[in-house]
Amino acid sequence: MSIALTGATGALGSLVVDALLTRGTPASDIVVVVRDADRAKALADLGVGVRVASYGDVPALVTALDGVDRLLLISGPESGERVALHGSVVTAAQQAGVGFIAYTSAPHADDTVLLVAPDHAATENLIRASGLAYSILRNNWYHENYGAHLKNAEATGKLFSSAGSGRVASASRADYAEAAAIVLAGGDHDGRVYELSGDVAWIFADLATVMGEVLGRPVELVQLDRESHIAALTGAGLDPHLIRFVTTLDADIAQGALAEATTDLSGLIGRPTTPLIEGLRPLR
Known part of the structure; x- marks a missing residue:
């Protein structure tokens, strides 16, 4: 085949x-x-x-x-x-x-x-x-998508977010890749729609805590409204298109767009999904 x-x-x-x-x-x-x-x-x-x-x-x-x-x-x-x-x-x-x-x-x-x-x-x-x-x-979202946030937290000691109490059920890129490989290899997958996610849906306070553990020092979560978030990222010199993407994504997260933690991914790969901290450690 x-x-x-x-x-x-x-x-x-x-x-x-x-x-x-x-x-x-x-x-x-x-x-x-x-x-x-x-x-x-x-x-x-x-x-x-x-x-x-x-x-x-x-x-x-x-x-x-x-x-x-x-x-x-x-x-x-x-x-x-x-x-x-x-x-x-x-x-x-x-x-x-x-x-x-x-x-x-x-x-x-x-x-x-x-x-x-x-x-x-x-x-x-x-x-x-x-x-x-x-x-x-x-x-769903990849742990690795927060690599740039981790680098900024390492430089500033802060994590900026306008996602409020929104949750993200992320998993590692390798988890999603393994699921894709399993589906490609054959089996009863025809017509299936898999809602793939991590096992845990975290809030940004959790992300700040995990970043602090990875960096070995506290990371402060700074919750902003969208306009203040745009201003902060602009002041940090980020590209305007990236700023628009990040702040729009945070708005979507605030509305629950990435919040659902399902068992589809862990069920396919036959193990728990990779914890957030293990996804972030290699990005430092």
Whole structure:
């Protein structure tokens, strides 16, 4: 059985390949579809098949997916173009005769205020309409997404937030990657929508405490309203687009967009999800 994934040289994709190999999938059964073959040289050296195609290039994608049985479509980063690019992959999968597609989506993508959800919901609809067998992997937040916050806390002793009492049910990127590898390897996953999350939904006071344990000194949580948060991040020299993303995300968190802790992820991987502190320690 041939298993392929897009975005394989990214942070999540590389961990999915690792998980497939660790769980016993032969390297010769794995295909990575990448834009730059040089970045996948280490994978090629392991015996993984490397095929070059960009998300928007349907003919190249059809060639890259030739003979592939099961495909993981890892969401692309191109906001504003994401749905069209994902649609190219879905179309190519149909034309290439791929039997199954899994997609990394967002929590409750079809019914949430989350900033990134509309692109994910639209992609899910494209997959459902394609006629392909599928699973939707709705990944909650990653512990690693708070790496920049940890660095800032190390420099200032403070964690800034405008999320109020909102909760985040995050897990480690490796947890989500392992779940994706399990679904790709086969089994009873067709038509399933998995709401994947960490076992614990924490508040930002918890995050500040954990950061303090990682850093070995207290971290003060500074709760701000959105405008004050924007001003603080602007004063710290952050990029305006990043500021908008961070503050909009905090507003979404305050409304509960990332709060649901389910058992879908721990159930798939057969163990508890990685604790927040263990996710943050390597980021220091």
